[in-house]
Amino acid sequence: MATAHAEPNYIGVFWWLLALTIIEIAVIYAPVAKLIIVILLVGLALTKAALVALYFMHLKFERATLGLIAITPLILCVFLLLMLSPAIHP
Secondary structure (H helix, E strand, C coil): CCCCCCCCCHHHHHHHHHHHHHHHHHHHCCCCCHHHHHHHHHHHHHHHHHHHHHHHCCHHHCCHHHHHHHHHHHHHHHHHHHHHHHHHCC
């Protein structure tokens, strides 16, 4: 039998997503190097994706195995980008 879990605070998650979106817009206009802007935007996007996956896809309440299955493609993408980047910029 499945155990019941507390209802997530969807409004709180909404406010966090809104705040992260506002921060993303502010980062675009920040007077820093483009590489830092890209790194910050990717980090903020991953944070927003994690919030959506955890609360709206209910992964927070699943077993850790399902979380590992969900994060494996991200790890593989980062690995492939890092391994193929020397081939892009000789």
